[in-house]
Amino acid sequence: MNIEFIEALDQIEKEKGINKEVLLDAIEAAITSAYKRNFGSAQNIKITIDRQSGEVKVFSLKNVVDVVESELLEISLKEARAIEPNYEVGDVVEELVKPKNFGRIAAQTAKQVVVQRIREAERGIIYDLYYNREDEIITGMVQRKERNNVFIDLGRTEAVLSPSEQMLGESYNHGDRIKLYIVEVKKTTKGPQILVSRTHPGLVKRLFELEVPEIYDGVVEIRSISREAGSRTKMAVYSSNENVDAVGACVGHKGSRVQQIVDELKGEKIDIIKWSEDSKEYIASALSPAKVLSVEVCEEEKSAKVIVDDYQLSLAIGKEGQNARLAAKLTGWKIDIKSKSAMDEDTNKESNLS
Missing domain, CATH: 3.30.300.20 (K homology (KH) domain)
Incomplete structure (x- = not known):
């Protein structure tokens, strides 16, 4: 490893938001494990990476003792003082070692750690992004079907539309762009799993929020929704402003607003009624x-x-x-x-x- 490696970590920090120091600490720990696997785990060692040059150094750690019982773990006071006169019994001597072929092992290990940490960081970013959007609406493209599940391309990741969340009679063809309701975002060993729905009543609510400014602004409230997806929805609306017709606002001029939502839901009928105390x-x-x-x-x-x-x-x-x-x-x-x-x-x- 060299200065180009450090510069690459700087670039990763900027682009992926992964702290360089965290990466270096992880690399040092991983190289320590790799060293012990390849060169034996009997001795205590410490790996350091120079933060400026990228140079990797291996130190053998030995306790200063009066009588040496293990040459791998201990050093006599006399030998220690030959290195540094101020050593006392109980101190730890760091002795630089240069094992053969260690550079190749260190480089491979460092690469694996960086790739893994980048993958983990990206998964974390995607999870946070979509976890904060639970109960919201999202647009995606139908990517493929597997075992009746429909996988939706969201750009940076994909979502799963399970059979129970699919509208009866609705077809999902590759390349179709559809609006979906984010039901849940789960953490899994393979990264975040985003579960979406076309049947949830929340989809209708969010569609009206997009289409009707009065709902988005809070002038008109959706008080209740009941839905049998693909067939019919009933929605109760209310406005505390006497000058605003809540039902009329949702229907739109000549039914233009509600028709947009009916089209998105492939012809599902929508009854809009006035909520009352x-x-x-x-x-x-x-x-x-x-x-x-x-x-x-x-x-x-x-x-x-x-x-x-x-x-x-x-x-x-x-x-x-x-x-x-x-x-x-x-x-x-x-x-x-x-x-x-x-x-x-x-x-x-x-x-x-x-």
Whole structure:
């Protein structure tokens, strides 16, 4: 090793942000281990690297004693004082040694350490970068598929879109650019693992934040989202500013804002409703696009009985119960929907029994 090696470490420090002194300490420790493997571990040695020239020196460390029992570990007081008159029993003598072929071993070891530390530092930087972006949205390019997992190229690293986080019916072709929600960033022995989703409700929320300035600025709040990815989403919004139409802001002029998000989600339907403190009003809105006649609530059980016109019943329940199910998730209430005729029939039965 030489001055070019030190200059290379200076460059690594600037480009990768790895402290040169930390690297040199690690290299010294690694070369010490390499020396013991190649030249025997019986003796105590110390490796030093000159911080200016890059020169590597090996010192054999020997304790000063009256009687020498091990020549590898000890030196007599007489021999020690021949080197330096001030040595006393108990001191440690550092004796320069020059083993054959040591330069090649040192250079190889130093290279391995530097490469490993650079790899570790880059993994650490990537982990910190994406760990701080959990619950955010990111754009990536579909790279490949393996065992139903889709790997997304993020530039400096890749993310994993597992089968459970893929939208039903959505295809992922090589080169496609898609927006994803960062669910979790894990540390692994192979570096950071970034888990992303296309099904998480947070993806819809972040897409609206990107598309609707009023949400990004905090003028409009997204209070709740329920989603069945690839099919339908319900979202409740609210604004404390009476002059701002929260639903209108999200829909945009002629539906332009919401359409951008529908296109990104490959045609997924999105119902945007106004959030309300009034439970009855909120539940009625949540069942949109169905029109509700009345809502009766039981606060203790957090359940609601909803009445709709007969022709609105199928719309209120939705295909395979989806509309009612999403409304219940959105509001946090258990919702029982009945048609007006069924309700009237139940009322008549009760009257006859009484």
